[in-house]
Amino acid sequence: xxxxxxxxxxxxxxxxxxxxxxxxxxxxxxxxxxxxxxxxxxxxxxxxxxxxxxxxxxxxxxxxxxxxxxxxxxxxxxxxxxxxxxxxxxxxxxxxxxxxxxxxxxxxxxxxxx
Amino acid sequence: xxxxxxxxxxxxxxxxxxxxxxxxxxxxxxxxxxxxxxxxxxxxxxxxxxxxxxxxxxxxxxxxxxxxxxxxxxxxxxxxxxxxxxxxxxxxxxxxxxxxxxxxxxxxxxxxx
Numbered sequence: 001x002x003x004x005x006x007x008x009x010x011x012x013x014x015x016x017x018x019x020x021x022x023x024x025x026x027x028x029x030x031x032x033x034x035x036x037x038x039x040x041x042x043x044x045x046x047x048x049x050x051x052x053x054x055x056x057x058x059x060x061x062x063x064x065x066x067x068x069x070x071x072x073x074x075x076x077x078x079x080x081x082x083x084x085x086x087x088x089x090x091x092x093x094x095x096x097x098x099x100x101x102x103x104x105x106x107x108x109x110x111x112x113x114x
Numbered sequence: 115x116x117x118x119x120x121x122x123x124x125x126x127x128x129x130x131x132x133x134x135x136x137x138x139x140x141x142x143x144x145x146x147x148x149x150x151x152x153x154x155x156x157x158x159x160x161x162x163x164x165x166x167x168x169x170x171x172x173x174x175x176x177x178x179x180x181x182x183x184x185x186x187x188x189x190x191x192x193x194x195x196x197x198x199x200x201x202x203x204x205x206x207x208x209x210x211x212x213x214x215x216x217x218x219x220x221x222x223x224x225x226x227x
Contacts, residue, residue: 004157006157031213040123040219040220041219042204042217042218042219042220043158043204043217045214048213048214050213056213058214090157090158092157092158097208097211097212097213098208098212098213098214098215099146099208099209099210099211099212099213099214099215100146100165100208100209100210100211100212102148102160102163103150103158103160103215105150105157105158105159106157107155107156107157108155108156108157110155
């Protein structure tokens with residue numbers, strides 16, 4: 001079955017370390033997204049990509065980086081510059097721009113900073 | 115400013131009771147509206163969407179929503195709630211040609227037997 005796979009499910013990080021969250025989709029979707037979810041704040045857009053080798057900052061991109069070298073993959077790196085990285089991270093994809101298309105979500109990755 | 119408001123943070127209902135979750139939006143263009151559901155520790159799943167046409171839309175799991183342009187609302191309803199409906203529900207708004215979807219802060223639904 002087609003879908004989005006996020007790994008790892010749980011990740012622990014020491015302060016000052018960079019970590020990379022994986023997101024892979026086999027839906028042949030052009031667009032991919034990373035959201036951060038904190039209790040009571042809904043979903044906030046970190047980065048998005050509409051096409052391979054191109055991506056744009058979302059609303060809270062500071063302290064994060066991404067790459068889109070393959071259509072299927074959109075990894076997110078949480079850098080040491082992100083001051084409060086503990087959160088639930090969701091990857092999503094859609095066939096076209098998110099404003100007018102259904103998003104398919106992965107199961108999420110929970111990052112905890114020790 | 116573009117925004118989505120879900121005024122109820124937490125709702126508790128008894129199994130078998132009816133349910134209405136409120137969603138109000140502020141958006142400059144003709145809105146495309148979505149309701150997503152999230153089970154604990156999981157990703158989001160689409161319940162239903164409205165792009166145009168009939169303002170009452172049917173979704174999965176027996177849910178429906180009504181678009182009311184005059185009230186800038188897109189409330190989600192279900193006539194009889196099941197215990198498995200306990201989850202968090204998110205309303206979202208977008209538009210044709212836009213890259214971003216604006217999410218509300220969510221409503222957590224608790225169902226008592």
